Amino acid sequence: MTSFSFAQKKGEIDAEADFYYTTQDYFSAVYFYELSLQKDSTSFSDWYPLAESYRQTNQYSKGIMAYEKVLESNQVSLYPNTLLWLGVLHKNLAQYEKASSYLKQFLDKSLRPSDYWYRKAMMEWKGAQMALTMKQREDVQVQVLGDHINSIYSDFAPFPLGDTSLYFSAMLADDGLAKELYIGHRSQLMFSKNGAAANLYKLFNDKSYHIANISLSPFGQEVYFTKCKNQKGEIVCQIYSSKYHNGLWSLPQIMDHRFNVPYANNTHPQWALWNGVEGLFIASNRVGGFGDFDIWFVPMSGEAQNLGNGINTSGKEVTPFYHPLEKSLYFSSDFHPGIGGFDIFKSVWNEQWGLVQNVGQPLNSSANDLYYVALIDSFHLGFLSSNRTGSQTISQESCCNDIYSFVKSEECVCVEVDSLAIAMQLNLPLSLYFHNDEPNPMTRDSVTTLTYTDAYNSFMAEKEEYVKRFSSVMSGKARNTAERQIRDFFEQTVYEGHKQLLQFADQLERALSLEAKVEIKLKGYTSPLTASDYNKLLAKRRISSVENFLKQYNDGALLAYLQTGHLEISELPLGETQVSIGVSDNPNDRRNSVYSIKAARERRIEIVSVNVEIR
Secondary structure, eight states: OOOOOTTSOHHHHHHHHHHHHHTTOHHHHHHHHHHHHHHOSSSOOOHHHHHHHHHHTTOHHHHHHHHHHHHHSTTGGGOTTHHHHHHHHHHHTTOHHHHHHHHHHHHHTOOOTTSHHHHHHHHHHHHHHHHHHOOOOSSEEEEEOOTTTOOSSOEEEEEEETTTEEEEEEEEEOOSOOSOOBTTEEEEEEEEETTOOOEEOTTTOOTTSEEEEEEEOTTSSEEEEEEEEEETTEEEEEEEEEEEETTEEOOOEEOOTTTSOTTSOEEEEEEEEETTEEEEEEEEOOTTSSSSSEEEEEESSSOOEEOOTTTOOSSOEEEEEEETTTTEEEEEESSSOOSSSSEEEEEEBSSSBOOOEEOOTTTSOSSOEEEEEEETTEEEEEEEEEOSBTBOOSSSTTOOOEEEEEEEOOOOHHHHHHHHHHHHHHTOSEEEEOOTTOSSTTOOOSOOSOOHHHHHHHHHTTHHHHHHHHHTTOOHHHHHHHHHHHHHIIIIIIHHHHHHHHHHHHHHHHHHHTTEEEEEEEEEEOOTTSOHHHHHHHHHHHHHHHHHHHHHTTTTTTHHHHHHTSEEEEEEEEEGGGOOTTOOOOTTOHHHHTSSHHHHHHSEEEEEEEEEEEO
16 A cells, blocks of 8 residues: 555545545555545545445445435435445344335335346345344354454454364465565465464465465365455456375366356365265356356366356355255355345255255354355354454454354254244245236125136236337337336246245245244235225235135145144235325226336235244
């Protein structure tokens, strides 16, 4: 970092701050923006880049202060994500009610579910809602390791070999000789034996690179790690390997193009024997993924395989670890609904990857939780990295990761039930949409024999009619935009609702089979096109179609639980009384009262709550 004194001119300080912000060196950017603010607080206007720099360096409280300044300024229209990041930072401080409020405000300003930031905000909101009801797991104990391992700098990527050796990575202060630095520090490999103070693992460290993310084969005969360089403010990594032979490690070699795709970041290697095949699970932002970083499996012989969009999202999925005894993949994600920044998730392999489950507290916190790893012969013991409260820091709030150990007691059925409860709650509110006046149009019945799948298929069949009718008065770009928005609504919002209902029913059946008692609450909504008393009957018919779906699911698998009272469904029909402002109630304007997205969004049933108890 360039040496600047308080006596420097403000313009020079601002230029230096902007340079570091542009090159993504956020720690340095914070230093100079704060210097500029001290120099003259009355004319300071760089609140948004300062807020972003605080967020990128995990200074949550300061970030909130700076984003609030943006919100109060006349520049807020230039930075539409301000509300989103305020919600995220309040979430990082475990202030979930405030987080939900800001995220809901952000969502209410957007009508495009296909937009990345809308989906990001929705996942963050679901995570905040989940956190409000999540219970601390009693079968897991998490403890920060002592000063023999952790320092005031970042300590991360633990890897145990047996129950006596621990390898990990640490960002250490530079000795003045290194060529590759990041905020005055360089990542190096460390090693601790039998709980002794950690020392540099000098064998693979290289002052021209950041060395990190070590993984060994079960008998310690092969080692994999990353060598990374700072490129335009971003750490870019490649995967290397070395073999142990006749008492010596071979010279590390960069692995081939399947592991290291050119012009991509390839990192977080973890040796695994998965589905009978030896290879590495890695994280990479290579072309062919679903978002930013994805989890891939690269066999020692054969082509790399993306783990699919059940595990990978539009965001970042990183730090994979597969345990062969559990047949479970653990990884961290900033996009699956979580209670913090990065949360740890789990998916079980059974001929295919199972539903992704949040592993819950205390393995997760409101901060960032990464690098889950367990002993190869005992999945009840392991380690993770986190910047949660209790971690050591240099000076900034929450800046730095420490390594934590965990111990799991033998799992009982309650753990699986809790996981299923969390999985069901993650999709709430689960919205299911209907065509106008369906099911059973023009009747005053309060029940129907149709299921929601019947109503869904009928609604999806109307897609092109909606496109045609709503865009009929438009032309040019406006017409193209309207057609795309209607198709997005059907192909994403309506389709995803039905897909989530199928997943929900599967999770519900599994929880009930484990002797859980479950109560589900439904709300009914309608558009304001007809009289209020008719709408209340219509809402009841729609709720009835969802109840029929559950009764007939999997050849009536849930019927016995309904009859015994182990599954209860409560109805909360609301009709038109809950309709949003601005939805047309003019029967002569069917374009807006029937075929618009605003009207279609009102015709829905929501599963709003699920309460799960062990019998």
